[in-house]
Amino acid sequence: MWLLDLGFQLSFLAVMGLLLSPRLAARLPAAWPEWLRLALAATLLAEAATLPLIAGTFGQVPLVGLPANLLAEGIMAALVPLGFVAGLLGPLGSLLAPVIDLLAGALLWVAGTFARFPVLPWGWSARRG
Known part of the structure; x- marks a missing residue:
């Protein structure tokens, strides 16, 4: 499935x-x-x-996918390894929490900001109600 x-x-x-x-x-x-x-x-x-x-x-094509993904890619390049290290450190990993929170907030900002941009309607959509 x-x-x-x-x-x-x-x-x-x-x-x-x-x-x-x-x-x-x-x-x-x-x-x-x-x-x-x-x-x-x-x-x-x-x-x-x-x-x-x-x-x-x-039924749509995002017009800002490239810049949004480039920004998100840069943030994730730091966020994922830091989260991994924090997990390995156990309770001491909380020392990395401020940086991880900052990066996660930046990622949410990118997603929220670029989600407001228009999309290009495209053909027929199987999910249209």
Whole structure:
């Protein structure tokens, strides 16, 4: 049944897109830092791979996905390892709570801010009521 789950399908498609990230990053201008080329390539390919499913399921295409995901990607790059370390430290992990709270708040701000931007209506949606 998990094959029919929308979350699984989106994750699967995004990972398939990510597999091509190094190839696309290599085609971006060499003058750009490698971390930027990889971040752009990963975001573009994950967006492109999931776009047909998003458009078909929800009947819309987000117009700000790229900048929103680039910002979220940068925040998550710090948030996930810090959360992992905090978990390993047990009670001492609470020392990292202020930084984790700040990053989590920033991630929520990105999601809330970009969610207010318009979307492009697209075709027919299976989820329309």
